[in-house]
Amino acid sequence: MAEHAYFLARKLLTLGACAPPRVSAKSAPSTSFINKESMNDKLNVPILLGTAREGRQSEKVAKFVLVEAHQYGFDSQLIDVRDYLTTLIDKTKHDTPWAGIVKKANGLIIVSPEYNHGYPGELKLLLDSLYKEYLDLPIGICGVSGGLVGGARVAMALEPVLIEIGARVVRPINLFPQVQNLFDATGNPIDPKITDKLKLMFDNIIKFAR
Ligand SMILES: Cc1cc2nc3c(=O)[nH]c(=O)nc-3n(C[C@H](O)[C@H](O)[C@H](O)COP(=O)(O)O)c2cc1C
Numbered sequence: 001m002a003e004h005a006y007f008l009a010r011k012l013l014t015l016g017a018c019a020p021p022r023v024s025a026k027s028a029p030s031t032s033f034i035n036k037e038s039m040n041d042k043l044n045v046p047i048l049l050g051t052a053r054e055g056r057q058s059e060k061v062a063k064f065v066l067v068e069a070h071q072y073g074f075d076s077q078l079i080d081v082r083d084y085l086t087t088l089i090d091k092t093k094h095d096t097p098w099a100g101i102v103k104k105a106n107g108l109i110i111v112s113p114e115y116n117h118g119y120p121g122e123l124k125l126l127l128d129s130l131y132k133e134y135l136d137l138p139i140g141i142c143g144v145s146g147g148l149v150g151g152a153r154v155a156m157a158l159e160p161v162l163i164e165i166g167a168r169v170v171r172p173i174n175l176f177p178q179v180q181n182l183f184d185a186t187g188n189p190i191d192p193k194i195t196d197k198l199k200l201m202f203d204n205i206i207k208f209a210r
Contacts, residue, residue, distance in 0.1 A: 044076075044105050045076050045106060047065050048081065050122070051081065053113075053120070057113070062078055062111040064187060066078050072199065072202045084126055098126060102134060105137060108167075109139070114152075127165065134166050136166065139167045140174070140201040141173050170201060170208060
Protein backbone atom coordinates (compact mmCIF):
# COMPACT_ATOMS: atom_id res chain seq x y z
CA MET A 1 0.00 0.00 0.00
CA ALA A 2 2.71 2.44 0.97
CA GLU A 3 4.89 3.79 -1.80
CA HIS A 4 8.03 3.09 0.20
CA ALA A 5 7.01 -0.58 0.28
CA TYR A 6 6.97 -0.49 -3.51
CA PHE A 7 10.48 0.93 -3.74
CA LEU A 8 11.74 -1.43 -1.06
CA ALA A 9 10.36 -4.37 -2.97
CA ARG A 10 11.90 -2.99 -6.11
CA LYS A 11 15.30 -2.73 -4.48
CA LEU A 12 15.03 -6.22 -3.08
CA LEU A 13 14.22 -7.51 -6.52
CA THR A 14 17.27 -5.64 -7.93
CA LEU A 15 15.29 -3.69 -10.49
CA GLY A 16 16.02 -0.26 -9.03
CA ALA A 17 18.39 0.58 -11.87
CA CYS A 18 15.62 0.72 -14.45
CA ALA A 19 13.34 3.03 -12.47
CA PRO A 20 11.49 5.40 -14.81
CA PRO A 21 11.66 9.16 -14.23
CA ARG A 22 9.59 10.16 -11.24
CA VAL A 23 6.51 12.23 -11.80
CA SER A 24 5.34 14.34 -8.93
CA ALA A 25 2.88 17.16 -8.52
CA LYS A 26 5.78 19.40 -7.46
CA SER A 27 8.06 18.75 -10.40
CA ALA A 28 5.45 18.53 -13.14
CA PRO A 29 5.89 21.32 -15.69
CA SER A 30 2.86 23.43 -16.46
CA THR A 31 3.36 22.69 -20.17
CA SER A 32 2.36 19.08 -19.48
CA PHE A 33 -1.28 19.98 -19.94
CA ILE A 34 -2.20 19.02 -23.48
CA ASN A 35 -5.36 18.47 -25.42
CA LYS A 36 -7.68 19.73 -22.68
CA GLU A 37 -10.61 21.76 -23.87
CA SER A 38 -11.29 23.44 -20.55
CA MET A 39 -9.71 23.20 -17.14
CA ASN A 40 -13.24 23.39 -15.73
CA ASP A 41 -14.33 20.18 -17.44
CA LYS A 42 -14.18 16.99 -15.45
CA LEU A 43 -11.30 14.84 -16.57
CA ASN A 44 -12.22 11.49 -18.05
CA VAL A 45 -10.21 8.88 -16.13
CA PRO A 46 -11.50 5.31 -16.57
CA ILE A 47 -10.62 2.64 -14.00
CA LEU A 48 -9.53 -0.55 -15.77
CA LEU A 49 -9.99 -3.79 -13.85
CA GLY A 50 -7.35 -6.04 -15.37
CA THR A 51 -8.45 -9.53 -14.37
CA ALA A 52 -11.28 -11.69 -15.65
CA ARG A 53 -10.84 -14.32 -12.92
CA GLU A 54 -14.02 -15.64 -11.33
CA GLY A 55 -14.06 -14.58 -7.66
CA ARG A 56 -11.46 -11.84 -8.16
CA GLN A 57 -10.70 -9.74 -5.06
CA SER A 58 -9.33 -6.97 -7.23
CA GLU A 59 -12.88 -5.99 -8.11
CA LYS A 60 -13.26 -4.60 -4.57
CA VAL A 61 -10.22 -2.41 -5.10
CA ALA A 62 -11.45 -1.24 -8.50
CA LYS A 63 -14.86 -0.31 -7.08
CA PHE A 64 -13.23 1.49 -4.19
CA VAL A 65 -10.92 3.43 -6.53
CA LEU A 66 -13.95 4.33 -8.66
CA VAL A 67 -15.78 5.82 -5.66
CA GLU A 68 -12.67 7.76 -4.67
CA ALA A 69 -12.18 9.01 -8.24
CA HIS A 70 -15.79 10.27 -8.34
CA GLN A 71 -15.37 11.98 -4.99
CA TYR A 72 -12.16 13.58 -6.20
CA GLY A 73 -14.01 15.00 -9.21
CA PHE A 74 -13.04 12.73 -12.09
CA ASP A 75 -15.52 11.56 -14.66
CA SER A 76 -14.67 7.86 -14.21
CA GLN A 77 -16.28 4.58 -15.11
CA LEU A 78 -15.29 1.02 -14.32
CA ILE A 79 -13.92 -0.80 -17.36
CA ASP A 80 -13.96 -4.54 -16.86
CA VAL A 81 -11.45 -6.42 -19.00
CA ARG A 82 -14.02 -9.24 -19.21
CA ASP A 83 -16.30 -7.11 -21.36
CA TYR A 84 -13.71 -6.35 -24.04
CA LEU A 85 -11.89 -9.61 -24.72
CA THR A 86 -14.09 -10.90 -27.50
CA THR A 87 -13.48 -7.72 -29.51
CA LEU A 88 -9.72 -8.28 -29.54
CA ILE A 89 -9.44 -11.34 -31.73
CA ASP A 90 -9.56 -9.54 -35.08
CA LYS A 91 -6.31 -7.57 -35.19
CA THR A 92 -7.40 -5.66 -38.31
CA LYS A 93 -10.10 -3.79 -36.37
CA HIS A 94 -8.98 -0.57 -34.72
CA ASP A 95 -12.37 0.90 -33.93
CA THR A 96 -12.91 -1.38 -30.95
CA PRO A 97 -14.83 -0.25 -27.85
CA TRP A 98 -11.51 -0.17 -25.98
CA ALA A 99 -10.03 2.15 -28.61
CA GLY A 100 -12.99 4.49 -28.11
CA ILE A 101 -12.40 4.53 -24.36
CA VAL A 102 -8.66 5.24 -24.63
CA LYS A 103 -9.05 7.94 -27.29
CA LYS A 104 -11.33 10.04 -25.13
CA ALA A 105 -9.49 9.38 -21.85
CA ASN A 106 -7.49 12.16 -20.21
CA GLY A 107 -5.87 9.59 -17.92
CA LEU A 108 -6.27 5.96 -16.90
CA ILE A 109 -5.94 3.92 -13.72
CA ILE A 110 -5.15 0.21 -13.98
CA VAL A 111 -6.14 -2.06 -11.10
CA SER A 112 -4.28 -5.32 -11.55
CA PRO A 113 -3.67 -8.35 -9.38
CA GLU A 114 -0.30 -10.03 -9.29
CA TYR A 115 -0.34 -13.45 -10.92
CA ASN A 116 2.92 -15.40 -10.74
CA HIS A 117 4.84 -12.14 -10.30
CA GLY A 118 3.29 -10.69 -13.45
CA TYR A 119 0.08 -9.26 -14.88
CA PRO A 120 -2.96 -11.21 -16.06
CA GLY A 121 -2.67 -12.28 -19.70
CA GLU A 122 -6.03 -10.74 -20.51
CA LEU A 123 -4.81 -7.31 -19.36
CA LYS A 124 -1.79 -7.57 -21.67
CA LEU A 125 -3.99 -8.69 -24.54
CA LEU A 126 -6.21 -5.65 -24.06
CA LEU A 127 -3.28 -3.23 -23.76
CA ASP A 128 -1.55 -4.72 -26.81
CA SER A 129 -4.62 -4.24 -28.99
CA LEU A 130 -3.74 -0.53 -29.39
CA TYR A 131 -0.53 1.48 -29.65
CA LYS A 132 -0.55 5.11 -30.81
CA GLU A 133 -3.76 5.79 -28.90
CA TYR A 134 -1.83 5.66 -25.61
CA LEU A 135 0.64 8.43 -26.49
CA ASP A 136 1.23 10.67 -23.45
CA LEU A 137 -1.68 9.14 -21.53
CA PRO A 138 -0.94 9.36 -17.80
CA ILE A 139 -1.56 5.97 -16.24
CA GLY A 140 -1.71 5.18 -12.53
CA ILE A 141 -1.18 1.63 -11.30
CA CYS A 142 -2.93 -0.07 -8.39
CA GLY A 143 -1.25 -3.41 -7.66
CA VAL A 144 -3.27 -6.01 -5.75
CA SER A 145 -2.16 -9.20 -4.05
CA GLY A 146 -3.16 -11.71 -1.46
CA GLY A 147 0.35 -11.62 -0.02
CA LEU A 148 2.43 -9.02 1.79
CA VAL A 149 4.32 -7.57 -1.16
CA GLY A 150 1.08 -6.02 -2.31
CA GLY A 151 1.28 -6.26 -6.06
CA ALA A 152 4.65 -4.48 -6.25
CA ARG A 153 5.92 -7.03 -8.74
CA VAL A 154 2.95 -6.64 -11.05
CA ALA A 155 3.48 -2.86 -10.94
CA MET A 156 7.14 -3.42 -11.82
CA ALA A 157 6.15 -5.72 -14.67
CA LEU A 158 3.59 -3.26 -16.02
CA GLU A 159 5.85 -0.20 -16.03
CA PRO A 160 8.06 -1.16 -19.00
CA VAL A 161 4.97 -2.19 -20.96
CA LEU A 162 3.31 1.17 -20.35
CA ILE A 163 6.47 3.10 -21.16
CA GLU A 164 6.86 1.13 -24.41
CA ILE A 165 3.36 2.07 -25.55
CA GLY A 166 4.12 5.75 -24.97
CA ALA A 167 2.12 6.27 -21.79
CA ARG A 168 3.35 8.14 -18.70
CA VAL A 169 3.41 6.11 -15.52
CA VAL A 170 2.43 8.44 -12.69
CA ARG A 171 3.49 8.25 -9.07
CA PRO A 172 2.79 7.08 -6.50
CA ILE A 173 2.11 3.48 -7.37
CA ASN A 174 -0.69 2.31 -5.04
CA LEU A 175 -0.35 -1.11 -3.49
CA PHE A 176 -3.11 -3.20 -1.93
CA PRO A 177 -1.49 -6.10 -0.04
CA GLN A 178 -3.48 -8.82 1.65
CA VAL A 179 -6.55 -7.55 -0.18
CA GLN A 180 -8.80 -10.08 1.52
CA ASN A 181 -8.35 -8.09 4.78
CA LEU A 182 -8.63 -4.54 3.42
CA PHE A 183 -12.37 -4.00 3.09
CA ASP A 184 -15.43 -4.55 5.23
CA ALA A 185 -18.57 -6.30 3.97
CA THR A 186 -19.86 -3.09 2.39
CA GLY A 187 -16.64 -2.47 0.46
CA ASN A 188 -15.37 0.34 2.68
CA PRO A 189 -11.67 0.30 3.56
CA ILE A 190 -10.95 -0.85 7.11
CA ASP A 191 -7.99 1.55 7.27
CA PRO A 192 -9.12 4.94 5.87
CA LYS A 193 -5.47 5.91 5.31
CA ILE A 194 -5.39 3.93 2.07
CA THR A 195 -7.01 6.92 0.38
CA ASP A 196 -4.04 9.22 1.00
CA LYS A 197 -1.81 7.75 -1.66
CA LEU A 198 -4.67 7.53 -4.10
CA LYS A 199 -5.20 11.28 -3.91
CA LEU A 200 -1.53 11.88 -4.70
CA MET A 201 -1.93 9.64 -7.74
CA PHE A 202 -5.03 11.58 -8.80
CA ASP A 203 -3.15 14.89 -8.38
CA ASN A 204 -0.40 13.66 -10.68
CA ILE A 205 -2.87 12.40 -13.27
CA ILE A 206 -4.22 15.96 -13.40
CA LYS A 207 -0.71 17.34 -13.84
CA PHE A 208 -0.13 15.20 -16.89
CA ALA A 209 -3.68 14.84 -18.18
CA ARG A 210 -3.74 14.99 -21.95
C1 LIG B 1 -2.92 -17.65 -11.03
C2 LIG B 1 -2.62 -16.88 -9.78
C3 LIG B 1 -1.32 -16.50 -9.49
C4 LIG B 1 -1.02 -15.75 -8.35
N1 LIG B 1 0.26 -15.32 -8.13
C5 LIG B 1 0.53 -14.51 -7.09
C6 LIG B 1 1.81 -13.94 -6.92
O1 LIG B 1 2.70 -14.14 -7.70
N2 LIG B 1 2.03 -13.14 -5.84
C7 LIG B 1 1.03 -12.84 -4.94
O2 LIG B 1 1.27 -12.09 -3.99
N3 LIG B 1 -0.20 -13.36 -5.09
C8 LIG B 1 -0.48 -14.17 -6.15
N4 LIG B 1 -1.75 -14.66 -6.33
C9 LIG B 1 -2.79 -14.32 -5.36
C10 LIG B 1 -3.53 -13.05 -5.79
O3 LIG B 1 -2.71 -11.95 -5.57
C11 LIG B 1 -4.82 -13.00 -5.01
O4 LIG B 1 -5.72 -13.90 -5.63
C12 LIG B 1 -5.44 -11.64 -4.85
O5 LIG B 1 -6.73 -11.83 -4.30
C13 LIG B 1 -5.59 -10.80 -6.12
O6 LIG B 1 -6.06 -11.54 -7.22
P1 LIG B 1 -7.63 -11.65 -7.59
O7 LIG B 1 -8.12 -10.28 -7.97
O8 LIG B 1 -7.68 -12.59 -8.76
O9 LIG B 1 -8.35 -12.18 -6.40
C14 LIG B 1 -2.07 -15.42 -7.45
C15 LIG B 1 -3.39 -15.83 -7.74
C16 LIG B 1 -3.66 -16.52 -8.89
C17 LIG B 1 -5.09 -16.90 -9.20
